[in-house]
Amino acid sequence: MKSASILYLGVTFGLFAVFAVIVFRTYSRKRKEKLEEPKQRMLEDD
Amino acid sequence: MEKAEYNYDIVRSFVNWSILWGLVAVLVGVLIAFQLVNPDLNFAPFLTYGRLRPLHTNAGIFGWGIGTFFALFYYMVQRLCRRPLWSDGLAKFQLWFFNATIIAAAVTLLLGYNSSKEYHELEWPVDIMVVILWVIFSVNITMTIVKRKEEPMYISLWYMLATLVGVAVLYLVNAAAVPVSLFKSYSAFAGTNDANVQWWFGHNAVAMVLTTPPLAVFYYFLPKSTGVPIYSHRLSIIAFWSLIFMYLWTGAHHLLWTPVPDWIQTLAMAFSVMLIAPSWGSVFNGYLSMKGQWHQMRDNYLVKFLILGITFYGLQTLQGPSQAVRSFSAFIHYSEWVPGHVHMGAMGWVSLVLFAAIYYLVPKIYDRKLYSIGLANLHFWLVLIGQLINSLSMWVAGLQQASMWHSLNPDGSLTYTFMETLAEIYPYWFVRALSGIIYLAGVVVFIYNLYMTVRRGKEVPVAAAQTT
Numbered sequence: 001m002k003s004a005s006i007l008y009l010g011v012t013f014g015l016f017a018v019f020a021v022i023v024f025r026t027y028s029r030k031r032k033e034k035l036e037e038p039k040q041r042m043l044e045d046d
Numbered sequence: 047m048e049k050a051e052y053n054y055d056i057v058r059s060f061v062n063w064s065i066l067w068g069l070v071a072v073l074v075g076v077l078i079a080f081q082l083v084n085p086d087l088n089f090a091p092f093l094t095y096g097r098l099r100p101l102h103t104n105a106g107i108f109g110w111g112i113g114t115f116f117a118l119f120y121y122m123v124q125r126l127c128r129r130p131l132w133s134d135g136l137a138k139f140q141l142w143f144f145n146a147t148i149i150a151a152a153v154t155l156l157l158g159y160n161s162s163k164e165y166h167e168l169e170w171p172v173d174i175m176v177v178i179l180w181v182i183f184s185v186n187i188t189m190t191i192v193k194r195k196e197e198p199m200y201i202s203l204w205y206m207l208a209t210l211v212g213v214a215v216l217y218l219v220n221a222a223a224v225p226v227s228l229f230k231s232y233s234a235f236a237g238t239n240d241a242n243v244q245w246w247f248g249h250n251a252v253a254m255v256l257t258t259p260p261l262a263v264f265y266y267f268l269p270k271s272t273g274v275p276i277y278s279h280r281l282s283i284i285a286f287w288s289l290i291f292m293y294l295w296t297g298a299h300h301l302l303w304t305p306v307p308d309w310i311q312t313l314a315m316a317f318s319v320m321l322i323a324p325s326w327g328s329v330f331n332g333y334l335s336m337k338g339q340w341h342q343m344r345d346n347y348l349v350k351f352l353i354l355g356i357t358f359y360g361l362q363t364l365q366g367p368s369q370a371v372r373s374f375s376a377f378i379h380y381s382e383w384v385p386g387h388v389h390m391g392a393m394g395w396v397s398l399v400l401f402a403a404i405y406y407l408v409p410k411i412y413d414r415k416l417y418s419i420g421l422a423n424l425h426f427w428l429v430l431i432g433q434l435i436n437s438l439s440m441w442v443a444g445l446q447q448a449s450m451w452h453s454l455n456p457d458g459s460l461t462y463t464f465m466e467t468l469a470e471i472y473p474y475w476f477v478r479a480l481s482g483i484i485y486l487a488g489v490v491v492f493i494y495n496l497y498m499t500v501r502r503g504k505e506v507p508v509a510a511a512q513t514t
Contacts, residue, residue, distance in 0.1 A: 015291065019288070022287050035283065036279045038199065039276050039278075042126060042202075042269065042275075043273070
């Protein structure tokens, strides 16, 4: 396998890993309140 | 923070100008629809179909679409960040530079200067104006967000930032060209590479101009209109990131069955189908936000526009990926089916959401009650019926056209000549042109209602007008 192909494969897996981290952090129970807060705040009179 | 510190002058100005360009886009659209029915309506050389068609798309996408997004982004960013704009002066300069750019675009297109790249027709001097305009806008919005007084970032701000970055990257790469005179340049890319870059740009213009900004607007104006929060902010974040990860790979689905390498076509096809997930993440979020609020579809004219808008987004993001599948694309590509698809997105999804946002905004930024809810409802039905007739007539035309193109005699020869297939399309083109008149009537009602709101609408106290 060419080094360029290995690099592309690495980038692909890297992007999947980044996305998995985003999903995990977004749906972490500890962060639920913090991440749902903006939807209430935007409705408050500013 | 006193509400009076927010800069609504710039919002008002962008709303006014973008509506003007929107009217131009629809008027030219109706004219070119009739030109297809009756070629005698082509007045050479400036008012021929070939020159007016890019004017129609540029006025629609850049004048109406982006002009309104300028207004709405400036409104939303101040309120979501709870601070005034970073620079009022820059915003004012941007307003006038925006109009100068649109006028330069219109004049050069009518004079026949055209790079021949769809949705990126403007020649290099006007390209430079677009880049300056976008840099000014991006700096102002980004700095307002960086210096915000509200720490948590609502999802609309994420979509706004994605728009700024996405458009900048796409436009700069696709604009790479070698000028050979004041109004003529040649693409820096050649052959299939040029086609690939062009459609990477072309389809992602749909992403970064006609998807992320209206989603920012939808996520802001739906809860503001209903008075209840969106169903899930976390779902909106996941839908956002998955859309960002996937969208930029889909452009080559415009080049299925061409000399572009097969693996690129397959990649684009796969990502296009996967894109259904994030798109419908936002659609479900919108529908679930209406839980217990569906009565507002009867009582609240804004909700009608917004929910029909997100419904068309949902349909668009099912139809789009279907068209990106090789076998289906082989049948409908290059037929009238495609304009039907595009106009469901432009006249349905994007414009319905923008109409709602402007109806919400104008009474607030002018401290007036809307002149007539009845006229707003009339506007809704006219544009909905106009859009449905437009898309349906083109889908039926496309199916007939594609069937005739693919029809073979027992000996393998074509059953129909091209001219025979063309002659069959005329009745559909006529229906499409009539649908444009219905849509135009809706837009005229919209403008009249807003004009009367500003001129004769009942004044309401500033505080009342500026609450949710």
